Every structure is written in structure tokens, then in C-alpha cells.
Amino acid sequence: MAPKKQEAPKERPLLGRFKSNLKMGIVGMPNVGKSTLFNLLTKVGVPAENFPFCTIDPNSARVNIPDDRFNWLCSLYKPKSAVPAFLDIMDIAGLVRGAAQGEGLGNAFLSHIAAVDGIYHVCRAFEDADVIHVEDRVDPVADLEIIHNELRAKDRAKIEGVIDSINKLKSRGLKKEQLEELECANRILEHLNKEVDVRFGDWSAKDVEWLNEYQLLTAKPAVYLVNMSEHDFARKKNKFLPKIHEWVQAHGGEPIIPFSAAFENKIFEMPDDEKDKYCKEAGVISMLPKIITTGFKAIHLIYFFTAGEDEVKCWQIRQGAKAPQAAGTIHTDFERGFICAEVMKFDELKEIGSENAVKAAGKYRQQGKEYVVTDGDIIYFKFNVTSSGKK
Numbered sequence: 001m002a003p004k005k006q007e008a009p010k011e012r013p014l015l016g017r018f019k020s021n022l023k024m025g026i027v028g029m030p031n032v033g034k035s036t037l038f039n040l041l042t043k044v045g046v047p048a049e050n051f052p053f054c055t056i057d058p059n060s061a062r063v064n065i066p067d068d069r070f071n072w073l074c075s076l077y078k079p080k081s082a083v084p085a086f087l088d089i090m091d092i093a094g095l096v097r098g099a100a101q102g103e104g105l106g107n108a109f110l111s112h113i114a115a116v117d118g119i120y121h122v123c124r125a126f127e128d129a130d131v132i133h134v135e136d137r138v139d140p141v142a143d144l145e146i147i148h149n150e151l152r153a154k155d156r157a158k159i160e161g162v163i164d165s166i167n168k169l170k171s172r173g174l175k176k177e178q179l180e181e182l183e184c185a186n187r188i189l190e191h192l193n194k195e196v197d198v199r200f201g202d203w204s205a206k207d208v209e210w211l212n213e214y215q216l217l218t219a220k221p222a223v224y225l226v227n228m229s230e231h232d233f234a235r236k237k238n239k240f241l242p243k244i245h246e247w248v249q250a251h252g253g254e255p256i257i258p259f260s261a262a263f264e265n266k267i268f269e270m271p272d273d274e275k276d277k278y279c280k281e282a283g284v285i286s287m288l289p290k291i292i293t294t295g296f297k298a299i300h301l302i303y304f305f306t307a308g309e310d311e312v313k314c315w316q317i318r319q320g321a322k323a324p325q326a327a328g329t330i331h332t333d334f335e336r337g338f339i340c341a342e343v344m345k346f347d348e349l350k351e352i353g354s355e356n357a358v359k360a361a362g363k364y365r366q367q368g369k370e371y372v373v374t375d376g377d378i379i380y381f382k383f384n385v386t387s388s389g390k391k
């Protein structure tokens with residue numbers, strides 16, 4: 001008897017907006033180094049001040065994604081134009097205890113967080129009596145608890161609002177869709193009441209559709225950035241780090257990047273050769289590239305390349321996108337009239353050395369509509385759009 005076919009696991013849509021220009025927001029208590037980091041990342045030059053709430057309007061900036069593969073392709077093709085991938089980053093003002101009830105500049109800040117797709121949580125792990133801490137103590141784990149409680153409180157309020165508005169319609173009788181939404185909203189609320197962030201729930205594809213409509217704060221992926229003194233960063237030791245690690249592991253195990261805004265600031269000012277010498281002697285490197293690439297990945301973005309003598313370009317798409325959708329980021333006609341994608345793997349091109357040699361080796365592969373694009377694919381799309389607009 002033929003073995004029973006195993007059912008393929010159902011593909012679930014990812015939590016979050018289905019767009020390619022997603023944003024990371026820098027979040028944390030006041031005076032933890034958020035604006036200092038933002039300025040470093042973007043070189044925008046907004047002055048960071050030793051004063052809580054010095055960032056009142058959120059600042060946004062676009063940063064390039066550092067990538068050796070992109071640099072290598074540019075050196076191979078020597079294109080007239082070179083376009084790297086990018087990440088939008090928003091500097092959000094400090095959040096305090098009670099923000100969900102409107103403390104500090106509470107609700108405005110929380111709405112800025114609602115506008116981003118992923119969160120850089122900056123934790124203060126440096127002690128400096130000159131830099132005021134709003135809670136009068138340095139305790140990054142307690143800070144993380146405060147922030148997460150506020151985000152969950154805001155999510156609870158939003159979901160309670162959804163439940164209330166559906167319940168108000170009950171007397172008129174609820175449609176099937178509304179009953180389903182009510183059931184889902186109640187489950188989300190139950191989940192939040194257990195003090196667990198929404199992104200760690202086990203949601204069905206239909207649940208994810210509702211969740212993507214609500215855009216809850218705790219549905220957004222996080223990257224933890226631990227800001228320490230230059231001294232601690234250089235000796236790779238910090239008294240708060242093990243506890244932060246433990247806390248993050250117990251709360252979803254998302255990426256943690258130790259860094260020092262003070263160190264980054266210092267080397268940022270130096271000319272390149274001096275910077276290299278200084279880093280070599282101290283045995284450290286700048287963490288800014290890793291912070292950018294980790295944030296980009298956290299919000300489920302990847303990119304493919306188009307490469308030729310005219311242009312080498314990174315096209316960013318969400319993880320899981322199939323070839324026609326990827327083609328659509330270049331032009332809607334490419335998606336509409338999609339025939340196939342001719343794909344080279346970056347590593348194979350690098351190893352073999354040239355596009356023609358890759359073709360000769362039979363490694364320039366034709367892929368169809370169901371092909372799921374992977375990060376770093378080099379793609380040439382074939383498409384055909386007739387004048388009637390139909391394939």
C-alpha cells in the first residue's frame with residue numbers, strides 16, 4: 001500500500017504589514033541613548049541632550065544596508081548606477097511607566113510605535129551619575145518590564161475597544177464574520193492577560209488576518225540593544241548583561257546586540273585609518289552594521305539583486321514572496337506578464353566568477369510562478385505583456 005501522503009504544514013501569513021518599505025522604531029525609557037544611536041545610524045545630526053524628552057517629534061531616516069555581496073557585484077559589473085537595500089528607522093521619544101494611561105507624553109509615543117513594524121529596544125546598561133535616569137536607578141531588566149507592560153496595556157485597550165464595538169451591535173444580531181472576529185479578539189485578550197506578547201501566540205492564518213488589521217504593539221518583532229560604557233564594551237563584560245540575556249530568553253529569545261553609544265560616538269569622529277587602528281588595539285568593532293542588518297531581518301525583509309552593466313540594484317521584498325510578486329516590485333507589468341525568473345545564486349556566481357561561466361555550468365536556473373525567492377538571488381525576469389493588457 002502506498003504510504004499515506006503527509007499533509008504539508010499550512011503556510012501562515014506573517015504577522016505585520018505586507019510592504020517592502022518597513023520601519024524599525026527605536027524604543028526605550030528616557031535617556032537610555034536612543035537619539036545618540038539614531039544619530040549615529042543615520043548621521044542626521046539631531047543633537048542628543050542629557051534631558052528626558054528631548055526627542056518630541058519622531059525623527060525618521062533611511063539607512064543603507066551594508067552588504068559585502070552588493071559591493072562584490074558592483075566591483076564585478078562596474079555599473080553606472082548602484083542601489084543598495086535600505087531600512088527606515090524612526091527615533092521615538094522615551095516611554096515612562098504609565099504611558100498607556102497618558103503619563104509622560106504617553107499616548108502620542110505609543111502611537112508612534114504603532115506606525116513602525118519592528119522595535120529596537122534600547123536598554124541602558126551604563127552607569128553615569130551625570131545622565132539622569134527617570135526612575136533614579138540603572139536597572140535595565142526593570143526597564144524592560146516597564147516598557148513591555150506599557151505596550152501590552154495599550155494592546156489590551158485596543159482589543160477591549162474592538163470587543164466593545166462588536167458587543168454594541170449584538171442587539172441587532174451579529175453576522176458570521178463579526179462573531180468570528182469577536183471570538184478571535186477574546187482569545188487575543190486572554191493571551192494578553194497572561195502577560196505574554198502577542199507575537200509569541202500560536203495564531204491561525206485567519207487570526208493573523210485580524211491581527212494584521214489591529215497592528216498591535218506587541219505583535220511587532222524586537223531586537224534588544226544593550227547600551228554600555230566604552231570600558232565594558234571593550235572588556236566584553238557588563239554586570240547587567242547576563243540578567244538581560246536571561247530575561248530575553250524567557251521572553252521569546254529575540255536577538256540581543258551589546259554595543260556602546262559612547263564608543264561608537266568616539267570612533268565616528270575619527271578619520272578612517274585612525275579608527276581602524278583604534279578598533280584593532282581595543283579588539284572591538286563597530287556594532288552599527290550588525291544593528292542595521294539585524295533590524296532588517298527582524299521585520300522579515302530580504303532582497304534579491306538585479307545585476308548588469310547599467311545597474312546593480314537590491315530589491316527588497318518580504319520573506320516568503322514568490323517570483324511573480326518579486327517581479328512586481330520592479331514593475332507591475334513584470335508580475336502581470338510573468339513568464340519565468342532566471343536565477344543565479346550569489347555564492348555560485350562568486351565561486352565561478354562570471355555570468356557566462358555560470359550559464360555554461362548550467363547553474364543559471366529557470367524558475368516558475370511557485371518559486372520562493374531567497375535572500376541574495378540574482379534574478380533576470382522574463383515577461384510578456386500584450387497590448388490588451390492580458391498575458
Ligand SMILES: Nc1ncnc2c1ncn2[C@@H]1O[C@H](COP(=O)(O)OP(=O)(O)OP(=O)(O)O)[C@@H](O)[C@H]1O
Binds near residue numbers: 095
Ligand atoms: N554608552 C553610553 N555611555 C555614557 N553615556 C551615554 C551612553 N549612551 C548615551 N549616553 C548619554 O546619555 C544621554 C542621553 O542620550 P540620548 O539623548 O541619546 O537618550 P534618549 O534615549 O534619546 O533620551 P530621550 O528619551 O529623552 O529622547 C546623552 O548625554 C548621551 O551622551
Ligand SMILES: [Mg+2]
Binds near residue numbers: 034035054055092093
Ligand atoms: Mg531621544
